[in-house]
Amino acid sequence: DIVMTQSPDSLAVSLGERATVNCKSSQSVLYSSNNQNYLAWYQQKPGQPPKLLIYWASTRESGVPDRFSGSGSGTDFTLTISSLQAEDVAVYYCQQYYSTPYSFGQGTKLEIK
Amino acid sequence: EVQLVESGGGLVQPGGSLKLSCAASGFSFSGSAMHWVRQASGKGLEWVGRIRSKANNYATAYTASVKGRFTISRDDSKNTAYLQMNSLKTEDTAVYYCIGGYCGSTSCYSYWGQGTLVTVSS
Numbered sequence: 168d169i170v171m172t173q174s175p176d177s178l179a180v181s182l183g184e185r186a187t188v189n190c191k192s193s194q195s196v197l198y199s200s201n202n203q204n205y206l207a208w209y210q211q212k213p214g215q216p217p218k219l220l221i222y223w224a225s226t227r228e229s230g231v232p233d234r235f236s237g238s239g240s241g242t243d244f245t246l247t248i249s250s251l252q253a254e255d256v257a258v259y260y261c262q263q264y265y266s267t268p269y270s271f272g273q274g275t276k277l278e279i280k
Numbered sequence: 281e282v283q284l285v286e287s288g289g290g291l292v293q294p295g296g297s298l299k300l301s302c303a304a305s306g307f308s309f310s311g312s313a314m315h316w317v318r319q320a321s322g323k324g325l326e327w328v329g330r331i332r333s334k335a336n337n338y339a340t341a342y343t344a345s346v347k348g349r350f351t352i353s354r355d356d357s358k359n360t361a362y363l364q365m366n367s368l369k370t371e372d373t374a375v376y377y378c379i380g381g382y383c384g385s386t387s388c389y390s391y392w393g394q395g396t397l398v399t400v401s402s
Contacts, residue, residue, distance in 0.1 A: 273324050
């Protein structure tokens, strides 16, 4: 099974500043036949279900603000919020969908400093 | 408008059974894989399992902790997915989310329900 590890567990960033969340998989999630990384990022606000932000490691879901970006390949990935807004306070999860079980990272709690 | 509505949650004793339903609308249910993800109170997300579409032979997969106890099924004529949970344990207590998902060559989608709470307690 693939283990997903996020860092840090929590993060406090000032409004307007950059926030970076890291995600590492225990094995590569890059599918060679289509050169796609089977890695997604989700945002979960209190009392709500998670919302898909990014898939294929770097493709933004429709309607997601362009301050959110994803990068990385193979086993190391990053979610970046370029200029933190108050509404971005949430827990962020990465998930691999390369092989079952489709495991999640433990989550990173993002707060305002 | 996309909607997924879970139902069937509640309080059940250890060793008991419960069947969750997920009624979907607003997207191609029959073409989508249907997943279940759970979240214990104050904890992270745990993928429970999925059932693929008819085109993919309704293939199922489960996480190890529920294999042999949980069964995912679907009825494409009713746009409904199910999670049958048997031999329930206290550690199965969580909010259970239903997700309709698909990844093609150029895009993906992942639609989530609001969740239903399952409490396993004596």
